Amino acid sequence: MRNLFIEGSRDTYFTPQVELNAKTGICSITGESYLEEPFEFYEKISAWFSEFFNEDDKNLQLDLKLTYFNTSSSRAILEMLRVLKDHKDEGKDVTVNWYYPDPDDEEILMEGEDFMEESGLEINMIEYEMEEEM
Structure with a gap:
């Protein structure tokens, strides 16, 4: 199984950076998500998760650090x-x-609390300090 990496961009639409590591199971989605086809974009990620779990009994950690999403x-x-x-x-x-x-x-x-309630999935809420942009 291969890692999935999608470079974040801020062109006409904003794409979050995606890093899904098949070996460690540590995954992250960071940045802003303002996409033309969001279901197509996130379906690729969901399909990767399903393939990851089909391979064998691995742990998966998903870190979501989104600053904006439509x-x-x-x-x-x-x-x-x-x-x-x-x-x-x-x-x-x-x-x-x-x-x-x-x-x-x-x-x-x-928004994170709403996602937890609507999905039924336990989500850890973690506070961080915003870095100032130069």
């Missing part, structure tokens, strides 16, 4: 989290960490 991306992210919930329900070891900037941005925190 409504259609939000729906696609929720579907991706539901796929992970299905794998967890099948006995797979899935950890999801939702990073939100401290302490002012309650919106990102609330």
Whole structure:
């Protein structure tokens, strides 16, 4: 199985950076998600997760550190989290960490809590300090 890497970009649409490591099971999605075809984008990630769990009994950790996402991306992210919930329900070891900037941005925190409630997947809420952009 191969790693999946998608370079983040901020062109007409914003694409988050995606790093899915097949060997370690440590995965991350970071940046902004404002995509023309968000379901197609996140379906590739969900398919990678399914292939990962079909290979053998591995642990998967997904770190989500999104600073912005539009409504259609939000729906696609929720579907991706539901796929992970299905794998967890099948006995797979899935950890999801939702990073939100401290302490002012309650919106990102609330979005993570909504994802947890709507997907039924346990998500760890982790506060971090925003780095100042130069």
